[in-house]
Amino acid sequence: MIKLLIYIKHHLSFIxxxxxWLNTTVFYLLYGHELGNxxxxxxEKYKGEFSYRLLDNNDMYALSDFFSMQPENSFIFFKPHALDVCSLKKKxxxxxFLMIGVFDDQQLIGYCFLRCFFNKRAFRGKIVDVKYQGRGIAKQMGNxxxxxxQLLKFRLFATISKDNVRSMASSRAVNRVKIVKELPNDYLYVEYLLKE
Structure with a gap:
């Protein structure tokens, strides 16, 4: 099934x-009200030294600028979607697709997302400004x-490179990481479970 979806994505763009569109519509009908409430x-619960909020259309310029200010090696393992303003606005x-920003006052210093599917699965990604790394922000985004x-009763997944030691350590600080499948190019398909 996954291979078929990948083929459709890369070869049959209209489908x-x-x-x-179907996934977004059904997800919003089933879970949008509960999530919004x-x-x-x-x-707000995570507000402390830094604040967290959903990003809206007006934030996409700041998000694009945030990406442009990170060193190239920040994107070796982080390639979830296009990073230009037009693509970000569409996303x-x-x-x-929940886009969450972390702010130091008005400055965007971190970004995480949840790509949700109506079959109660979600995929997570996160990145922290290079100047703010090592301050527990990635761990907070993971939490x-x-x-x-948990709120939506969704299972949480990601793909992580075996070479991405920092991301794996950050994930293991928050979750029990179950390897579901080994993927090509030394990537792992993992499920994030609650720590026991």
Whole structure:
């Protein structure tokens, strides 16, 4: 099934557009109300030295600037979607794709996302400004995205390179990491589970 979806995505763009539209519509109908009622309170819970909030269309310029200010090696393992303003604005319209920013006052210093599917699965990604790394922000984003998935009763997944030692360490600080499958190019398909 996954191979078929990958083929459709790369070779049959019109059908992929319909698949994405269907997923977004069904996800929002099933979970949008519950998520909307509780997400702001959950984001507020994580407020401390830094604040967390959903990114809106107006934030896409700041997000694009954030990406442009990171060193090239920040994107060796982080390639979830296109990083230009136009692509980010399009992604931000997708109600099944939650884009969350971390702010130091008004400055965007971190970004995480949940790509949600109506079959109760989600995929997580996160990146922290190089100047703010080592301050527990990635761990907080991991906790936040895990808690959102708990709220929705979703299973949480990711793909991680075996060479991405920092990301794996950050993930293991928050979750029990179950390797579901080994993928090509030394990547792992993992599920994030609650620590026992």
């Amino acid at each position: 992929w557009f319909l698949v994405e 509780q997400l702001n309170g959950l984001l 931000n319209k997708d109600r099944s 936040l995205t895990t808690e959102i998935c």
